[in-house]
């Protein structure tokens with residue numbers, strides 16, 4: 001080991017080992033149990049109690065990784081991963097991420113790497129145009145949709161108070177109210193808590209039979225709050241809820257936000273990617289009233305975590321909220337450039353634009369459209385099979401590539417028993433390691449979610465999944 005100079009021969013050797021490891025990993029990925037089968041504490045207990053006194057060879061770490069850690073990995077890049085929403089990567093994304101790690105750029109200010117800042121500006125314009133957002137939106141890459149939403153709510157809070165809460169705190173400002181549907185992602189409620197607004201001021205608006213926010217109920221809640229002397233601050237509309245991928249009716253919600261002058265944030269973390277398809281542009285009708293919009297290329301656009309695309313109509317309001325320039329961070333270019341640390345919470349920023357640039361260029365818009373269309377087609381086929389099977393049923397409308405369903409053998413009348421049976425089905429499926437599914441609860445019903453969005457998923461994987469699901473159902477309930 002050479003501690004003085006980077007030894008590039010040594011680097012080449014180990015980097016090649018790592019690349020070989022990655023290639024083999026992908027070649028064998030379908031052989032691993034998709035969901036890790038280890039028990040709590042199993043990995044921890046196999047690891048030494050203290051760090052080594054003297055340095056070790058990288059070969060050994062790679063070997064130990066295979067022996068100790070690999071069994072504790074859940075394989076998100078397996079084409080048989082149908083759980084949650086995906087956290088996809090792809091070849092161009094991996095290659096770019098290696099280069100990013102090598103340069104170790106700290107992209108907090110333009111001057112700390114002009115290319116990182118200007119590439120970010122450019123790829124966000126590409127993305128904005130590709131998903132059909134109006135040209136006045138500017139974008140930045142956040143680490144997660146959770147951060148994007150928090151940043152949005154903080155900006156709303158500051159804009160509504162003339163940036164006074166930043167200066168004076170919240171005391172005497174009244175109760176700011178934030179509205180989302182009951183199907184809104186938990187990150188919204190968390191953002192309301194973290195922003196100091198108080199969780200009880202997050203108003204959960206009821207949904208319709210397709211799990212979409214009811215605009216009439218939203219307006220009624222706002223009117224009640226105004227009568228009570230509260231301050232309606234922000235509405236969060238969800239395009240693609242985590243439970244069932246339902247799409248809140250943006251045009252109606254936009255009207256309400258304009259009528260009452262309330263900040264409007266759109267959480268399209270997963271489903272926003274579908275906006276590259278013209279067929280889904282209807283989702284953003286009403287965009288004229290939207291202040292901020294987030295979607296995650298690290299979900300369904302093949303760019304590895306973390307990559308959350310956050311778009312704002314009024315970038316000045318954003319930077320006014322977050323900018324803080326101590327003497328040691330002042331630079332001569334401050335007035336002419338985007339310093340993206342002013343667009344978010346942490347000072348430090350990874351060079352995240354590079355992997356997005358690689359991905360967008362590698363696939364091209366047509367390539368991305370083709371992949372997403374394939375995923376939606378596969379989901380359509382899967383849905384049909386569920387619909388046609390006498391002992392399975394769909395539990396929510398399919399809006400794109402997520403199918404919500406359960407087994408219902410017909411000889412069980414108790415709601416609780418049917419829920420317990422489906423819970424058992426899910427766990428039996430996941431224990432097999434063949435595929436990985438997760439669940440939600442819709443209308444009190446234990447619901448399995450089949451999410452067909454993995455970078456490398458093909459028809460045969462979905463066919464195999466349907467077979468595993470049917471066989472497992474038969475195994476746990478005789479009449480299936």
Ligand SMILES: *Cc1c(COP(=O)(O)O)cnc(C)c1O
Pocket residue numbers: 085143144145146147185187238240241242267268269270296308
């Ligand atoms: C995944 C998801 C989030 C959270 O995304 P992170 O990037 O993990 O913070 C928020 N909202 C919706 C609708 C999601 O699907």
